[in-house]
Amino acid sequence: MIDAIIASALTLSVPLVLAALGGAIHRRAGVVNIGLEAHMLTGALFGAVVSGATGNWALGALAGLFAGAVTGGLMSLLITRLKGNEIIVGLGFNIVVFGVIGYVLRAGFGVSGTLQIEGLERLPRLDIPGVADVPVLGALISGKDPLFWLCIVLVPVLAWLLKNSRWGVRLRATGASETASSSLGLRTLDIRDGAGIIAGALAALGGVALSLGTVGLFNENMTAGRGYVALAAFYFGRSRPLPTALACVLFGFFDALQIRLQTVGGFSADIISTLPYIAVVVVLALTGIREYSRSARKLS
Amino acid sequence: MSSTSTASVPGSGPAAIRCRIGARGVSRSFGPVRANVDVTLSVRPGTVHAVVGENGAGKSTLMRILYGLDQPDSGHVVIDDEEIALTSPRAAIARRIGLVQQELAIIPELSLLENLVLGEEPVRFGRIDWATALRRAEELSASVGVDIDWKAGAALTSIAIQQQVEILRLVYRGADVLILDEPTAVLAPAQAEELLRLLSSLRDAGRTVIFISHKLDEVVGVADHITVLRSGRTITEIARGEIDREGLAALIVGDSEVAERSVSRGDPGETVLVVEGVSAKDDRAVLRLDDVSFEVRSGEILGVAAVAGNGQEELAEVLIGIRGAASGDIRLDGASIGRASIRKRRLAGLGYVSADRKHEGLALGLSLADNSIATPALHGLARGGWLGPRRVAERVKEVLDRAAVRYGSSSDPASSLSGGNQQRVVLGRETIGNPRVLVASQPTRGVDVRGIGYIHELLRRARDEGAAIVLFSEELDELRELSDRIVVLHRGQVAGMLPGEASRSEIGALMLGNHSPEDDNPDADVPDDPTPGHPRSPRGGETV
Secondary structure, three states: OHHHHHHHHHHHHHHHHHHHHHHHHHHHOOOOOOOHHHHHHHHHHHHHHHHHHHOOHHHHHHHHHHHHHHHHHHHHHHHHOOOOOHHHHHHHHHHHHHHHHHHHHHHHHOOOOEEOOOOOOOOOOEOOOOOOOOOOHHHHHOOEOHHHHHHHHHHHHHHHHHHHOHHHHHHHHHHHOHHHHHHOOOOHHHHHHHHHHHHHHHHHHHHHHHHHHHHOOEEOOOOOOHHHHHHHHHHHOOOOHHHHHHHHHHHHHHHHHHHHHHHHOOOOHHHHOOHHHHHHHHHHHHHHHHHHHHHHHHHO | OOOOOOOOOOOOOOOOOOOOEEEEEEEEEEOOEEEEEEEEEEEOOOOEEEEEOOOOOOHHHHHHHHOOOOOOOEEEEEEOOEEEOOOOHHHHHHOOEEEEOOOOOOOOOOEHHHHHHOOOOOEEOOEEOHHHHHHHHHHHHHHOOOOOOOOOEHHHOOHHHHHHHHHHHHHHOOOOEEEEOOOOOOOOHHHHHHHHHHHHHHHHOOOEEEEEOOOHHHHHHHOOEEEEEEOOEEEEEEEOOOOOHHHHHHHHHOOOHHHHOOOOOOOOOOEEEEEEEEEEEOOOOOEEEEEEEEEEEOOEEEEEEOOOOOOHHHHHHHHHOOOOOOEEEEEEOOEEOOOOOHHHHHHOOEEEEOOOHHHHHOOOOOEHHHHHOOOHHHHHHEEOOEEOHHHHHHHHHHHHHHOOOOOOOOOOEHHHOOHHHHHHHHHHHHHOOOOOEEEEEOOOOOOOHHHHHHHHHHHHHHHHOOOEEEEEOOOHHHHHHHOOEEEEEEOOEEEEEEEOOOOHHHHHHHHOOOOOOOOOOOOOOOOOOOOOOOOOOOOOOOOO
């Protein structure tokens, strides 16, 4: 049972990690991306449709990534060039994308809510021979899909790039002080647009993990607030890749636990299903307390 | 104008060039204010050149023009003996000119090394070559004789180090002319000395340095040449050794200035405000006010003098109630207000002119009308919860007229006014209801000379109408001109109470915690913040 929860927690973490890493990058560039939900939903739809059309999961994932890059880039342009308020623009994207997708489902596919696609190829599971049956370890690394491994690679790579690449240093500088950075000749708006595109693309891949992962279909409510949970995760992780990813795993764990508890019975399913979201509130409260004591310690 | 004819030029500029950077007949006006009038400046290559003058003499405007941030109405910038139009900072940078403004462009979240190389990072195989960056950084700091821990986070280093990094960044990026706008204003004395040594090292390495300063000792000690500005005009240029600080002070102020100062004292009546044993802590829980007591009478201006960071900001905040007192009490007309809310204090007759005009004094985005009536003391305008448009309009006009605000329409946003006019709106609003007490914190900060006169007039008028005024100012002469008495704070305690006629040196000695004046120097320099690394004011320690 432990193994089952671990495996399930990691699987459920993947969409969160991808979206949260995207959000963290954008945050480091100085923009809070409220629109992660919209990018995830876009990625989930395009991933499902293209995977269905081509019968190839990789093409589906690429299509989702590209679609997310486009919505992410559009959103960033509204913020950087038209000086839109990032919160309002992000919320607006969430609402508009949800509405447009609902319309497309009805008008284009003749369904409402859920889109089942013939010939859709789900993400493959990579079993590791010899490890699969080892307790705990097997649950940790065997039977995972490619996007899980992408997360494993992305966390250290992004951390390294932030520290050691031109892109990373300039991104952090832009996020920390735009006026100082632009006075040094950095193209801060371009840097922010780049970060917005990356955020959109990664969040969309998170959406692909949802639609091509466990279920193999698209539902207009399938993100279920995960874009906002990702927001909480990078806030908790102070936009550093590893802590952000670990926060996502924590939320994933509560999600897995919640699913498990529903099958046990004895509690109201409605209350149990709120568990991951309560975890988010608790973690955010803890973050607030930590920040408070940190600043108090620094001052004393 | 006395121009010096130095034959040999120190440093290594191209032999033929006489003026590396300068101005020829530069004039620049902002509305009615003539910031620069036919200004001439000529800085020889490889020299340190100081530009001095009173606040509002046009120094900063000139520096902005030299860096391409502002363009002259007439006249030219001269670079390498050539008259050119410097249209943007980019053009200035291309001519190897760099500017260090008072607001540093250091990014606190990055390390000092990252700050240094940002934008021109050495890269090897796609990765920033930190070893090369560090080697270059250390060569740079060693070449000018400063010791910098390049790997430290910028947020954790003192403002002096940050400033050195900002200067070295200009050098790293190839600047050959360095313009510094009051670089020592925010530094403690030892830090300022180190900075001046750094400037000398840069000069010795062949670079050209221009700096603005109010501290005449350092100007006389370090600058190869000094240009004096007064009321936007070039008064003279002097070479090193030709003048001492007293002579320089006389040139800066001009002969007539001292005589022109109008001093009028109040006619104090009954005691209105009593401050009793008040202590308070700052945001970092450090004790900033320690058992402070004083009284202020009706029709009296009590000046508060202190070196920045000695508790005067906290005192102002405690008086109005923005900051809670840790102990002690405040009484207004006998009633305790020490624990009362800001609203209650205001209703009891307390007016407040914040040192932070743009954030606390006004709501810049709102109209002049809204700003003019935005205080609980004026709620008499409302009948049954409704504001009557006519009553409001009358009151707005009354406030704006009282303060002689120059404005277009009362529906214009407050942000459309100049700083001095904005401050007049605040003063008009805070004094119109005949407040019992007026707490005025740095009321003339950032206001030009003419505007200062209006503000002084408004303060005197409120005094004559019976207000008890507590005036906080960094300008000793302003305090001496307006105050009936001056209370001096040192390390949060009352160091002494002096009459308004007290000399600068008497006040200065108390500000430093000495109980008797050390010398009779009328311009006794006031050293900076005794708590290093915690500078509060960009204008602390002025001497002229």
